[in-house]
Amino acid sequence: MSQIDRLFKGVDVVNVGIEFFKDDIVKQGARAVQVDWRPPGGGNVEVIAALDRLASASVTERIEAANQQAVERIINSRPMLVGFGRAIDVVPGMTRETILHAGPPITWQRMNGAMKGAVTGALVFEGLATDLSEAAQLAASGEIHFAPCHEFGCVGSMAGVTSASMTMHVVRNKIYGNVAYTNLSEQMAKILRMGANDASVIERLNWMRDVLGPILTAAMQTAGEIDLRLLLSQALHMGDECHNRNNACTALLIQALTPHILETDFPTAQKRQVFDFVASSDYFSGPTWMALCKCALDAAHGIPDSTIVTTMCRNGVEFGIRVSGLPGNTWFTGPAQPVIGPMFAGYKREDSGLDIGDSAITETYGLGGFAMAAAPAIVALVGGTIDDAIAFSVNMAEITTAQNPNVTIPLLNFRGIASGIDVRKVVQTGILPVISTAIAHKDAGIGMIGAGITYPPAECFDKALLALVAATEA
Amino acid sequence: MAIKVVIKPNTYFDSVTLMSLSTKANQIDGVDQAVIAMGTAMNKGVLRNVGLMTPEVEAAGNGDLLIVVTAASAERCESALPEIEALFNQRNQARSAGETRYATLDGALRQSSEANLAIISVPGEYAAREARKALEHGLHVLMFSDNVSVDDELQLKQIAHDKGLLMMGPDCGTAILGRVGLCFANAVRPGNIGIVGASGTGSQEVSVRIHDFGGGITQLIGTGGRDMSERVGGIMMIDGLRALAADPATAVIVLVSKPPAKSVEEKVLAEIKACAKPVVVCFLGGSEEAVTRAGGHFARTTKEAALRAVVLAGHDEQHINKRALNLPLIDEVRAKLTPQQQHIRGLLCGGTLCYELMLLAQQRFTNVYSNIAKDPSYQLPDVNISREHSFIDLGDDEFTRGRPHPMIDPTLRIARLLQEAEDPSVGVIVLDFILGFGAHEDPVGVTLPAIRECKQRAASAGRHLEILGYVLGTDADAPSLHEQTAMLAAAGVTIASSCTNAGLLARGFVDRGASA
Numbered sequence: 001m002s003q004i005d006r007l008f009k010g011v012d013v014v015n016v017g018i019e020f021f022k023d024d025i026v027k028q029g030a031r032a033v034q035v036d037w038r039p040p041g042g043g044n045v046e047v048i049a050a051l052d053r054l055a056s057a058s059v060t061e062r063i064e065a066a067n068q069q070a071v072e073r074i075i076n077s078r079p080m081l082v083g084f085g086r087a088i089d090v091v092p093g094m095t096r097e098t099i100l101h102a103g104p105p106i107t108w109q110r111m112n113g114a115m116k117g118a119v120t121g122a123l124v125f126e127g128l129a130t131d132l133s134e135a136a137q138l139a140a141s142g143e144i145h146f147a148p149c150h151e152f153g154c155v156g157s158m159a160g161v162t163s164a165s166m167t168m169h170v171v172r173n174k175i176y177g178n179v180a181y182t183n184l185s186e187q188m189a190k191i192l193r194m195g196a197n198d199a200s201v202i203e204r205l206n207w208m209r210d211v212l213g214p215i216l217t218a219a220m221q222t223a224g225e226i227d228l229r230l231l232l233s234q235a236l237h238m239g240d241e242c243h244n245r246n247n248a249c250t251a252l253l254i255q256a257l258t259p260h261i262l263e264t265d266f267p268t269a270q271k272r273q274v275f276d277f278v279a280s281s282d283y284f285s286g287p288t289w290m291a292l293c294k295c296a297l298d299a300a301h302g303i304p305d306s307t308i309v310t311t312m313c314r315n316g317v318e319f320g321i322r323v324s325g326l327p328g329n330t331w332f333t334g335p336a337q338p339v340i341g342p343m344f345a346g347y348k349r350e351d352s353g354l355d356i357g358d359s360a361i362t363e364t365y366g367l368g369g370f371a372m373a374a375a376p377a378i379v380a381l382v383g384g385t386i387d388d389a390i391a392f393s394v395n396m397a398e399i400t401t402a403q404n405p406n407v408t409i410p411l412l413n414f415r416g417i418a419s420g421i422d423v424r425k426v427v428q429t430g431i432l433p434v435i436s437t438a439i440a441h442k443d444a445g446i447g448m449i450g451a452g453i454t455y456p457p458a459e460c461f462d463k464a465l466l467a468l469v470a471a472t473e474a
Numbered sequence: 475m476a477i478k479v480v481i482k483p484n485t486y487f488d489s490v491t492l493m494s495l496s497t498k499a500n501q502i503d504g505v506d507q508a509v510i511a512m513g514t515a516m517n518k519g520v521l522r523n524v525g526l527m528t529p530e531v532e533a534a535g536n537g538d539l540l541i542v543v544t545a546a547s548a549e550r551c552e553s554a555l556p557e558i559e560a561l562f563n564q565r566n567q568a569r570s571a572g573e574t575r576y577a578t579l580d581g582a583l584r585q586s587s588e589a590n591l592a593i594i595s596v597p598g599e600y601a602a603r604e605a606r607k608a609l610e611h612g613l614h615v616l617m618f619s620d621n622v623s624v625d626d627e628l629q630l631k632q633i634a635h636d637k638g639l640l641m642m643g644p645d646c647g648t649a650i651l652g653r654v655g656l657c658f659a660n661a662v663r664p665g666n667i668g669i670v671g672a673s674g675t676g677s678q679e680v681s682v683r684i685h686d687f688g689g690g691i692t693q694l695i696g697t698g699g700r701d702m703s704e705r706v707g708g709i710m711m712i713d714g715l716r717a718l719a720a721d722p723a724t725a726v727i728v729l730v731s732k733p734p735a736k737s738v739e740e741k742v743l744a745e746i747k748a749c750a751k752p753v754v755v756c757f758l759g760g761s762e763e764a765v766t767r768a769g770g771h772f773a774r775t776t777k778e779a780a781l782r783a784v785v786l787a788g789h790d791e792q793h794i795n796k797r798a799l800n801l802p803l804i805d806e807v808r809a810k811l812t813p814q815q816q817h818i819r820g821l822l823c824g825g826t827l828c829y830e831l832m833l834l835a836q837q838r839f840t841n842v843y844s845n846i847a848k849d850p851s852y853q854l855p856d857v858n859i860s861r862e863h864s865f866i867d868l869g870d871d872e873f874t875r876g877r878p879h880p881m882i883d884p885t886l887r888i889a890r891l892l893q894e895a896e897d898p899s900v901g902v903i904v905l906d907f908i909l910g911f912g913a914h915e916d917p918v919g920v921t922l923p924a925i926r927e928c929k930q931r932a933a934s935a936g937r938h939l940e941i942l943g944y945v946l947g948t949d950a951d952a953p954s955l956h957e958q959t960a961m962l963a964a965a966g967v968t969i970a971s972s973c974t975n976a977g978l979l980a981r982g983f984v985d986r987g988a989s990a
Binding site: 425 | 575578596639720
């Protein structure tokens with residue numbers, strides 16, 4: 001039967017544009033699906049031209065092959081927790097005068113209130129300044145080396161400020177050998193990562209340095225290694241999405257650590273403090289999964305011709321992405337966006353800081369906002385309905401490359417999490433990766449005031465696309 | 475006056491939805507003016523011209539949605555905003571639960587492996603890109619979008635031709651394929667007559683005439699308005715003809731178009747010569763001789779085309795109601811008009827309907843003007859002001875730039891109707907009402923108040939105003955032909971049973987020189 005014969009027998013329609021055309025076809029008993037068309041690249045002519053150049057048969061072939069490789073590396077990575085250690089000891093290149101921060105590069109002058117608060121707090125914690133105002137002078141003096149966590153193999157939650165004495169997770173990729181690091185959750189709302197920096201914050205950081213860190217370090221020496229991806233997969237089957245909702249994964253992690261904590265040679269009272277500390281907030285393992293994601297995505301970074309996004313992060317002022325095909329620390333940035341969601345009592349939209357933190361690495365891997373269908377309970381925190389949660393997970397399939405068969409979502413028939421955000425698809429569809437995240441107060445010292453949904457600015461992806469085209473044609 | 479602007483970044487709605495939202499927003503209490511549009515250069519220009527430019531509007535991009543509201547005070551503006559937001563929410567809720575929707579054609583095609591037709595109605599500058607993708611995936615294309623370049627049209631049609639696919643459009647609004655009416659089409663009985671049409675409303679007219687005469691349609695293939703031009707060369711007209719010639723269910727083929735370019739006409743006639751099935755050719759205003767020489771059946775009017783097709787298809791001519799012209803009616807109406815009332819004013823939604831009416835008038839009169847006149851000396855210098863006999867295609871670009879088509883929004887025609895009714899030289903005003911898929915849900919109802927008003931005004935001025943209405947549709951359309959016609963008749967409108975008859979009646983009503 002020829003194509004025309006088949007058409008004459010019956011229509012099966014894809015409708016691109018005016019919706020009532022589709023409705024009328026369905027009314028007549030025939031099949032039609034709707035494409036919610038939007039101008040590619042937001043109608044930006046330069047960007048559309050770039051998409052067209054990448055769409056030639058030969059270039060597409062190269063890109064598809066490279067993306068296959070990148071996505072394979074993300075999916076096959078097996079990040080293992082292999083220990084804890086102080087940043088100065090375990091993070092390559094770390095110095096006493098280095099302060100790492102979340103997001104793409106930013107100068108002290110441009111940092112927002114929360115990040116400045118965290119920086120000054122960290123400088124006091126490190127003993128580099130005696131009080132916060134001295135710390136501010138020091139920060140502005142040029143003597144402190146500021147750098148993104150990402151450029152040192154680390155990730156940092158919220159302000160992400162990481163300093164020499166902080167205890168870090170050490171996460172090694174069993175398949176590809178690369179290592180990722182992140183510091184520990186401070187558990188409460190009034191904490192350094194949210195920009196708080198008073199005596200209580202410093203005191204807690206001291207305890208973490210002197211008690212929590214050493215106990216965890218010793219525990220891992222007997223534990224050897226913990227398969228984080230295994231715990232992650234279980235957690236998604238238990239209602240977590242491992243960005244904002246970490247109830248199950250924290251329980252699984254502490255369960256794995258507990259026997260080894262017990263066996264360490266520390267006073268029972270201190271071990272008890274550790275258990276109480278972990279129990280005080282479900283968020284304890286939040287950073288752990290961030291490190292898992294960074295570990296997997298770093299393994300996929302630097303594959304020529306690949307349009308896969310390997311980093312999404314924010315510093316409260318700018319949102320930055322990196323793509324696999326443009327190796328090293330080539331950042332594509334745009335303005336950080338507001339986070340929209342329910343706020344704790346007494347706070348208003350105007351009190352919010354903009355999107356901040358390296359935690360968007362979880363969405364980059366396919367967790368968090370991408371896995372909301374696994375965590376219906378999160379909708380109460382970020383606003384919206386269960387149908388919204390499911391829809392986010394489904395929509396993200398439009399801008400990603402594959403499903404990760406190792407990490408699945410029961411509600412979606414055990415569909416694997418959406419893996420491999422493709423810059424081309426983001427630009428073509430206008431669908432931006434959805435991120436669910438906490439809202440920090442815009443001023444230093446206050447902390448978390450809510451949680452909600454946000455998106456990267458489209459321009460990050462537009463810029464990355466143009467750079468990818470230039471690289472392909474070079 | 476206060477103005478409030480809200481920008482929704484990276485939010486896209488198609489033009490039809492935006493029109494609908496704007497219209498509803500303007501009806502909100504307290505709102506003087508509301509504009510809901512995409513942040514394109516064109517729309518910004520419009521806002522600038524009417525004094526509604528603001529820095530936020532200036533900064534907005536192509537992919538951002540603009541909401542501009544003016545009211546008596548800032549408070550009124552603010553209070554209108556939640557109501558405007560509610561309009562967007564209503565739209566979202568109208569979607570059926572569990573319906574799968576896609577963000578791209580690629581996404582849809584990955585999931586819909588059985589799809590065989592893409593219908594494309596995105597803005598012209600993006601349409602060719604989408605069509606190319608669809609064709610490359612092996613789908614036929616129906617492209618409603620216009621403002622697509624000739625080069626793109628040619629390239630797309632060549633790709634389609636080489637792949638054995640149909641590329642219907644650009645500027646194609648009507649098709650009936652596999653028993654389904656697509657875009658703007660009527661519910662027509664299935665049968666054994668196939669149609670290939672380069673004219674949207676012309677195709678619709680022939681299809682409903684066939685239905686009225688007792689025949690039915692196998693397929694109605696649209697080619698788009700520019701297919702028969704020199705550059706495009708009638709690729710789809712010919713491929714469509716061949717497809718119907720090869721279709722075992724089609725016994726008779728009808729071609730509908732305005733007269734093609736000479737070179738194209740030759741190509742098409744050569745195809746007809748080679749075609750084993752009878753082909754009825756309705757090239758409005760074209761040459762009979764060439765068609766007959768090629769072995770085709772020439773039809774001077776859309777009515778004649780349908781009638782010939784139905785007879786060729788095997789229906790007994792004796793049993794067909796040919797809707798003969800009501801000659802006594804012509805005399806009756808002519809008698810009601812004053813000597814001054816000499817002119818016809820046609821206010822049409824359908825382009826081809828306008829064209830046919832104009833041709834019929836031109837057979838009797840020389841002073842026939844239009845906004846779509848072929849001869850520049852009969853082109854109206856100002857399309858908003860009629861002169862002598864005037865036939866206005868209200869769907870033409872000049873009237874639809876930044877406005878919905880008159881088939882969807884009757885506002886412009888209603889205003890023009892009232893204007894024409896004031897002119898004491900006007901004897902008859904001809905109005906078309908198009909039913910079927912894609913049409914307004916009550917084209918007659920929404921125009922009736924204006925019709926009644928016109929008749930009253932004329933009556934107060936001491937003259938009879940003849941309004942001649944033609945409803946294009948069938949009794950299977952919703953609303954039905956019967957319902958809509960009855961409403962017109964009840965308001966004193968004279969009913970024509972076809973476009974052709976409307977043309978004959980209209981010219982008869984004002985023709986004091988001869989019989990119809």
